Amino acid sequence: MSMNPGSISLEGVRMPAWLVRYDKKGICTSPKTRDALLAAVSANPQAPVILFSHGWNNEYEEATQRYAGLLRHLEAHRTTYPGSGTEPIFVGILWPSTWLSFDKGPDMATTSVAGSRSDPFERFEQELAEQLEGDERARFYALVEQDRLDATQTKELVELTARAVKNDAGSPDSREGNERKSPQPADMYRGMDALQRLAGPVPDDSDELQEGGTLGQGPQGAVQDAGFLSFLDPRNALRVASVYQMKDRAGTVGWNGVAALLSDLLARSPAPVHVVGHSYGAKVVLSAIASKDLPRQVTSVLLLQPAVSHLCFAAEVPGREGAGGYVAVPQRVKNGLAMTCSAWDFPLHTVFHKALRRDDDLGELQVGAQHAGEAVEAGDPPSKYAALGGYGPRKARETMVNEMPAPGTPLPQLRAPGLIAFDGTKGKRVSSHGDVSTQYTAWLLHQQMVA
Known part of the structure; x- marks a missing residue:
């Protein structure tokens, strides 16, 4: 069912918010809202855009609550630390992601x-x-x-x-x-x-x-x-x-649907476009960026507990010919790609590599301590099936940070090209798979958006 066209108010959030809905095949089911959004972006060429896709098991209420929670923290940071520029326009993606959780x-x-x-x-x-x-x-x-x-x-x-x-x-x-x-x-x-x-x-x-x-x-x-x-x-x-179904559906929604919206947003306005994805929503946005040549680079990407392979950015995947599925994505991002991981994320740290075990997922071979950067609390991936949100990326010239920084900590590295992962294990700054609409995650986004 089509949504009424026009922006909406998210609870406790000042910035204008738009929700664009897709079906499981990536067909936009709110085309009037999509058109009205693009007109609003064209009319406000100085306003940065935040495009956020929710993840698995998030229907309308859960998705909008998660969106509102992150934005409230972001607006608080923008107030406390002035100089963040023009008020952003928020775009939330809605897609059918209900599944049977093993989070308990x-x-x-x-x-x-x-x-x-x-x-x-x-x-x-x-x-x-x-x-x-x-x-x-x-x-x-x-x-x-x-x-x-x-x-x-x-x-x-x-x-x-x-x-x-x-x-x-x-x-x-x-x-x-x-x-x-x-x-x-x-x-x-x-x-x-x-x-x-x-x-x-x-x-x-x-x-x-x-x-x-x-x-x-x-x-x-x-x-x-x-x-x-x-x-x-x-x-x-x-x-x-x-x-399996929701993982594949997330890719289909991003590839067939959100890609076109992202391309239009980049073409309609010269303002920065910041992309955020949580859980399987990370697959939505990565597939959108990977699917086609974009009019210009996305400004930044933030993946919150991403439910995709930790080798998805690898130039060469051991045991398989070729690179990871999203190896080209970092080149399409101007100021770099950041993500979170945590040992407290039970589905991604403990279950993901046990449940997703297709032959194409490379087999139960040991990765070992091959990362040359900072050791992290989440530890080394236990297998090539391991999730990005459980352990962070490997074999992709990544930077790993062992503790998510507190708000107020300058992070200039987020405004430079490259992959950077923040481990939220220490201090339980990411205490579960859904613990992503927090002051800590909002600070990462705030620092990506600082000019």
Whole structure:
């Protein structure tokens, strides 16, 4: 449904704010608002633009709260430290990113009401089922509604779920992010197994949770017996499917939709354009920047707990021919690309590299302590699957800063080209995956915007 055209008021925020909405294929569903925004930018050529994409599991209320929280801190910094220039115009991206979170860690396998599934599971279950036909759809419902699955049932559910994810993705541009759009069944099973191990054993059935007779991959990606837990919670199939689906969807929204908006913003005004992305929103904005030649450089990029590969900027990715999917992005950014990471981010520091395990994600090879800069609290990436928001970048001539600076600390390095990552582990300055609308993150953006 189209939004009413015109700027809106975010709670406690003075600057004008615009929200532009996209569907899962990257089609703008608020074209009148988009046109009105571009007219406003053209009429205010001195006003810098902040373009921010939210991440996973953020619907309208959560996204706007996160946007407003960061902007309130930013405006406070602009008041305390004058000389920040003309009041910015804010552009918030809205895209369908609801997924099944594993943010709660060990209790992630619980249901909201005994014997029933929570609404997010029901919605996602139906969304996946709609990608299947006839008997396959009926069998998918029968399996996913079980309390637990044996090895044979797990094989069935994983193969049906992988097919549904593939059907949902369709055939988008294969260049997007250098990533494949559909997981193989064995890839999904590895993620399910990892999530269940993090959740702990199924209550009262510890004698049936055996470490033998499990699932591997055959020539066609079929699931075979090979060494994982014997019984699995079917909800973990939905969780893993949603991780793949939302990761791919973020790239599609950025590549097909936000790229055109970003290009138009850069063409309509000579003012600085500052790009921000949180979680999978980082993939939205990186894909937007990477997808096409832009009229001019983006002024700065700030990635808040980005849910993308820590090797996405690498000139050469070990174990694969070629560079990371976003290796060209830093050259399209005038004043550099900054990001945050934290060991307190459970999904990205602990789970991401266990759940996203496609063959294209390079395998469980050790990266080791190859970074020559400052040692950081978050530590070295445990595998080539590791997330940028969990550990920071590697093999990309990056600079790592072991503590996020307090507001008031001058950061001239943010106004120079290059990659710089700030570790928010110390002092819990990033205390969780969603802890990004803070005085510390707003200070990074403030320093990027100082002329």
